[in-house]
Amino acid sequence: MSAHPSFEALSALFDGEESSEETRRHAADCPACLLTLKSFEEERRALRGAWTVSPAGEPFLAALADAVRERPSVLRMLADQMRESLRGPAPVAATAAACLALLFWARSSGLFGIRVEIPEELFVAAHNQYELTLPLAPKERILTEMPRGLAAGFDAAAPRGSGVY
Amino acid sequence: MFIKRVWRLALALSFASPARAATGVESLLLATMLPPAQSYRGTLEVSAGGQAHSKIVEVSEDPGRGVRREILDRLGLPSVTIISDGETEWVYDRARSIAWRGEPADPDLKLLDPDEEMDLLLSNYEVREAGSERIAGLECRVLEIWSRPGASEASRKIRRLCVEAESGLVLLKVSFDAAGERMSSVRFLRLELAPKLSERTFVFRPPSGVEIRENRLRPDYMRLEEAAAATALRPRPPTWLPSGFLFESVNLLAYRGTTILHYRYSDGIDALSVFQAPRGTRLKFPGDGPRPFAVGSVRGELALGSGGKTLTWSAGDRFVIVGRVPAESLRRIAESVPETGPDPEESDAGLIDLGGVEEAFP
Numbered sequence: 001m002s003a004h005p006s007f008e009a010l011s012a013l014f015d016g017e018e019s020s021e022e023t024r025r026h027a028a029d030c031p032a033c034l035l036t037l038k039s040f041e042e043e044r045r046a047l048r049g050a051w052t053v054s055p056a057g058e059p060f061l062a063a064l065a066d067a068v069r070e071r072p073s074v075l076r077m078l079a080d081q082m083r084e085s086l087r088g089p090a091p092v093a094a095t096a097a098a099c100l101a102l103l104f105w106a107r108s109s110g111l112f113g114i115r116v117e118i119p120e121e122l123f124v125a126a127h128n129q130y131e132l133t134l135p136l137a138p139k140e141r142i143l144t145e146m147p148r149g150l151a152a153g154f155d156a157a158a159p160r161g162s163g164v165y
Numbered sequence: 166m167f168i169k170r171v172w173r174l175a176l177a178l179s180f181a182s183p184a185r186a187a188t189g190v191e192s193l194l195l196a197t198m199l200p201p202a203q204s205y206r207g208t209l210e211v212s213a214g215g216q217a218h219s220k221i222v223e224v225s226e227d228p229g230r231g232v233r234r235e236i237l238d239r240l241g242l243p244s245v246t247i248i249s250d251g252e253t254e255w256v257y258d259r260a261r262s263i264a265w266r267g268e269p270a271d272p273d274l275k276l277l278d279p280d281e282e283m284d285l286l287l288s289n290y291e292v293r294e295a296g297s298e299r300i301a302g303l304e305c306r307v308l309e310i311w312s313r314p315g316a317s318e319a320s321r322k323i324r325r326l327c328v329e330a331e332s333g334l335v336l337l338k339v340s341f342d343a344a345g346e347r348m349s350s351v352r353f354l355r356l357e358l359a360p361k362l363s364e365r366t367f368v369f370r371p372p373s374g375v376e377i378r379e380n381r382l383r384p385d386y387m388r389l390e391e392a393a394a395a396t397a398l399r400p401r402p403p404t405w406l407p408s409g410f411l412f413e414s415v416n417l418l419a420y421r422g423t424t425i426l427h428y429r430y431s432d433g434i435d436a437l438s439v440f441q442a443p444r445g446t447r448l449k450f451p452g453d454g455p456r457p458f459a460v461g462s463v464r465g466e467l468a469l470g471s472g473g474k475t476l477t478w479s480a481g482d483r484f485v486i487v488g489r490v491p492a493e494s495l496r497r498i499a500e501s502v503p504e505t506g507p508d509p510e511e512s513d514a515g516l517i518d519l520g521g522v523e524e525a526f527p
Contacts, residue, residue: 006395035379036419116423117447120485124472126418127438127487129384130429131472132270134436135198135282136310136324138338140211140222140351144236145471147245147258150265150380 010036125149190292194308194326195283196333200228203332207301207356213349213471225360231367248369255369256380264371267380274386276414277431286433289313289409290323300327300336301353310434315408321345323434332358343491386414396424398482403439405501406430407494410437437488438472439498446483450475458492460499467492480504 005013005023013023014037027033128142128149204227212219221241226232231250238244246257254269277285295307305327314320322345327337336353371377392415393400402412409432418425423443430437448466455466458476465478473489480502486495 004395006397036422116421116445117449118420118423118425118442120448120450120468120470120475120477122418122420123438123440123448123475123485123487124470126384126416126427126440127436127472129270130416130427130438131436133272133275133384134431134434135272135286136326136338136434138211138340138349138351140209140224140234141213141349143234143247144211144220144222144245146247146256147261148471150256150378151258151261151263 004030004033013037119152121149121152125152190294190308191287193294193306193328193330194292196330197308197326197328197335199333201226201332201334202228203359204228204230204362205332205334205356205358206360206362208354210352210354211350221354225362225366227362227367230362230364233366246369248367250367254380255371257369257371257375262374263376263378264369265378265380270384274384276386276388277411282431282433285409285411285431289432290434291320295325298327298337300329301356303329303336303356305329305336329356342489348489384416387416389415391415392417392426396426398424398426398441398443399505400426400428401441401480401482401502401505402428403498403501404503405497406437407432407490407498409433435489437490437498438486440485440487442483442485444479444482448475448477448483448485458496460496465499467495 005026009020009023010027010033013027027037125146125148128145131137132139132142204225206225207223209222209224210219211222221237223235223237223243224232231248233249234247235243236245236247244259246255246259248255248257249269251269254267255264256267257264272279275282289312291311291313293309293311295309298305298307308324308326308328309322310324310326311320311322312318321343322341324341325337325339326335328334329336334353334356336356337350338352339350340348342348387395389400389402395417400415406412410430411432413429413431416427416429418427418440423446425446426441428439428441430439450466450468455468455475455477458465458467458478460476460478460480463478463480465476468475472487474487474492474495476486476492476495476499478484478499481504484499484502486498488495490498
């Protein structure tokens with residue numbers, strides 16, 4: 001096993017928090033750690049647009065739909081509350097209270113914990129990669145599935161090729 | 166390199182005690198695991214259960230130089246080319262105009278030694294000779310691999326191999342499922358031994374305009390405590406496994422800043438993978454998607470794919486299992502995942518008594 005810094009150490013380095021000189025030196029020269037740091041940058045860019053409807057937002061919306069399906073009574077309760085509040089003398093305050101309740105409910109349902117959605121093909125590709133090391137592995141059968149797994153992710157763009165094939 | 170592994174295994178078998186001396190059948194099985202003694206070129210038909218059409222693969226291999234595979238489309242034209250020289254592997258997908266560069270799967274780095282792996286295979290399976298057959302115009306000896314009978318399960322056929330005795334090449338490899346049905350097969354339709362292969366056969370130069378990507382699937386083979394030290398995830402490997410499976414190693418995967426633990430298990434023939442991802446991770450299934458599958462009181466999802474079955478559920482962290490074991494075994498594995506993980510320093514995950522065989526991990 002190579003002596004890579006831990007995920008947390010790389011995260012601290014990326015966030016500009018205090019890091020050891022050894023971590024900084026290793027990360028500057030290690031291709032694997034540089035790729036991890038690059039993925040942090042991509043994640044940061046994706047999170048900047050989190051409130052627009054984007055691929056980063058889709059997991060959140062899907063989870064919201066799931067949570068509503070599981071707890072429809074909560075949504076009905078909130079809808080009733082909002083209707084009542086609009087009839088009364090303080091519709092703004094009541095609406096704000098309803099929104100706060102929705103926020104607390106969403107947090108308790110784990111909606112704000114959505115990190116990332118991973119294609120199933122990646123897990124299968126990693127499994128197949130290991131299966132190839134078994135002595136009687138049906139290599140050709142596994143290898144015919146390889147491009148689908150590679151296309152799903154676990155990769156990074158590099159310079160385009162040139163030359164004659 | 167793989168060559169070192171199988172030569173060590175061959176040496177171990179040749180110097181084994183009389184009680185453990187390799188039988189003729191085991192020697193033939195070992196021969197199928199050795200690199201080919203000579204170059205060859207051929208055409209293979211690859212079929213997997215559920216697929217309407219089989220795939221045709223052109224293969225050329227020269228020991229010491231490399232191996233090249235061309236997967237053909239229905240028109241007989243190369244759609245995917247895979248070239249490996251033992252250190253670098255290229256996968257070129259013409260339709261996507263992408264070429265991935267990576268490292269070939271290397272069993273040399275595994276934590277299980279070749280003799281331990283062979284012992285595991287022979288402890289779980291019985292190898293029988295089953296006559297001869299003619300494949301691609303060549304006479305072959307047939308080996309069948311059967312599971313050993315258990316308390317509640319009869320012995321069943323797992324693999325059928327047709328081995329060309331002179332070269333050790335497996336000209337037909339058939340896998341069977343739990344019901345004894347043919348699950349997949351790889352068969353040589355045409356084979357030429359010791360052809361003249363040019364140097365360019367094993368060299369890949371990306372065509373102009375093709376996007377090059379790095380294949381980040383570079384498996385590492387770590388012990389549990391090493392993996393635990395490299396991530397904030399508290400490892401929670403399952404405490405129950407189907408009979409015969411042994412924990413082999415852990416790998417770390419990264420996807421958009423998310424670290425995933427990949428626990429790998431083997432019974433000598435089949436692989437089983439359990440993945441642990443941080444809380445809040447979701448799985449995106451292609452096509453029709455999965456069907457609901459209960460894991461204790463939690464709603465999981467189960468799908469059938471090329472790797473076998475994929476089961477996913479959330480138990481705080483996100484867990485995924487990929488393998489070819491029955492669905493009920495997947496459920497039992499899933500339900501055995503502990504609430505919290507063991508202390509990796511004191512964990513004995515990976516130690517299984519194989520009845521006389523030394524423990525795989527000290």
